[in-house]
Amino acid sequence: MESLTSFLPFIAIFAVMYFFMIAPQMKRSKQEKKFASELTRGTRVITKSGMHGKVVEINDKDNSCVIETLAGKIKFDRSAISMEMSNKLNAPAVVK
Structure with a gap:
């Protein structure tokens, strides 16, 4: 005991x-x-490094996606996309 x-x-x-x-x-x-x-094509996302863009291509073989930004298209790993910031970006705006 x-x-x-x-x-x-x-x-x-x-x-x-x-x-x-x-x-x-x-x-x-x-x-x-x-x-x-x-993630689907056309989803607006923010990466963990702070880059804003829209998903234009998804590759399931190497778990990556291509994001179109104002500077051009950039390939990122899916894990580099920030869930919280992307959800805030896509949330409907609240008018007070």
Whole structure:
């Protein structure tokens, strides 16, 4: 019984870390993978480096896409597209 009580703080710390750090990160990772797999032509996106553009071509073989910007067309890996910023860009505007 005494050995169980000595491990109780470690178990509690692990549980707190799981619920506040590991589980939200796993959920976010799943959402990002879903977003990247559901990209379609014509979607306006923002890359993680801050480049704005529109998806013009999607390549499933190497998991990349071509984005058209004002400077021209650039090939990016799908993981380089920011989910949050792209969702904000495509969200309908709220008029106050």
